[in-house]
Amino acid sequence: GFNALFGVGLALLKSCQKDLLSLDFEGIMRFFRVNLPKKYRSEDHADELIQTACSMKINVKKLKRYEKD
Known part of the structure; x- marks a missing residue:
C-alpha cells in the first residue's frame, strides 16, 4: 500500500x-525524466531498489504527521 x-x-x-x-x-527534473528510468531498466538495479526499499524502517507516526502537512 502507501507504505510500500x-x-x-x-x-x-x-x-x-x-x-x-x-x-x-x-x-533534477531532467534526471527524473531521463536518467532515472534508464538506470532502473536493468533487472539487477530494480532488484537492488526493491531490497533497499524493503530494508528501510519507516516510522508510521512520522508518516501520519507528514500526511497532515
Whole structure:
C-alpha cells in the first residue's frame, strides 16, 4: 500500500542523493525524466531498489504527521 510506495520513493531518492544534490532544479527534473528510468531498466538495479526499499524502517507516526502537512 502507501507504505510500500513511500519506501520505494525514499529508496529512489537515497540511491541518487549525491547526483540530485549536485544539480539545479532543471537538472533534477531532467534526471527524473531521463536518467532515472534508464538506470532502473536493468533487472539487477530494480532488484537492488526493491531490497533497499524493503530494508528501510519507516516510522508510521512520522508518516501520519507528514500526511497532515
